[in-house]
Amino acid sequence: MEYKEDLYQKAQSRLTEYLEIRRKRKTPERYEVLKVVCQMKDIFTIDQLAEQMQEAAPFCVSRSTLFNTLEMFAEAKLVIKHNLGRAGLYECNVEPQARACLVCEYCGMVRRLDKIEVIEYLSGIKARLFSVRQPVLYLHGTCRKCAMLIIRANRKKKTS
């Protein structure tokens, strides 16, 4: 796991500001979760975060604490919550940027599409009477694994 000190410093001061304005407690758990979130690459589930937390954190954080903390981070714009009909897909958003995501309609897999030309195009989009804060594009389709399963299932149907 890569440790991004600069990113965490930035995230930490934004969280402190958020908590102070709302008069919420600055618990060490919240900062510990934030530190691990800053190390997550790509989109992650609560399970994946919990796994990383176990490796990284000196204390145990319950799943409900993780869930509530992530919801709070989403409100603080420190993470993006991807609402795709499947609960709990998050992504670190300490440095907001345009993003495009591939979404499999069969297994629910979501991953980033890292095509610089698409990201640049999305970053430049302007809309009338609307201020775009963060462009996120979802491309729905079929992942390779599911496509192979469908082909195999169709072959079985034909032969039986």
Ligand SMILES: [Zn+2]
């Ligand atoms: Zn799939």
